[in-house]
Amino acid sequence: MPADIIHLLADLPSCGTDEDVSVLLTVPGLRVERIVSTGQASPPGFHYDQPHAEWVVVLAGSADLRFADEAESRRLAAGDAVLIAPHRRHRVDWTDSPTVWLAIHFGPELRV
Template identity: 55%
Template sequence: MSGNLFDGLPEGALEAERINTLCARPGVRIERIVSTGQSSPPGFWYDQPDDEWVTLLSGSAALRFADEDSPRVLKPGDWILIAAHRRHRVDGTDTDVASVWLAVHLNPPD
């Protein structure tokens, strides 16, 4: 199995983020996420049962954690490890350039 993380990027805005599972094995799931201006709904927080390592490959994004006062602004090359059950949300993504994320979920539930 092989591919290119930048193949098939949208020319314009998507209605919703596009999530593609690239590989899934016991204990790990790797996803490509493409955002074009999306953000988490007001009041919504992710609370995932697994650790998630994520890096931003293109575009920009603002990632907010419930236990922090201000969002973290991410640019290409930035990565972060989000611990299981650490509440977080996406405050916004680039509207001019597709924001391509690579997410690795560690020990995801079956």
């Protein structure tokens, strides 16, 4: 495969204690990541609160994403995507092993 082609579902890491985050592209105002979860979840009581927007899509596996302002988690399966607005507090309640995410962080508030 040519060096400039990235296969997002290849070379998945095996189980580990932390998610595997690979930054694929960074330019001013934009960061693209591949995240591989192998059963990880956010720590109890923890919520992400980012100053920038994030669009995530599950490429493989599944996960439960919970917003602080919603009573129930949202089950995301392969092909599902969601836009997370700036400062919308959220957490990952559960992930399948493996779950592969494509995360696109963007906006003028993003520091790269």
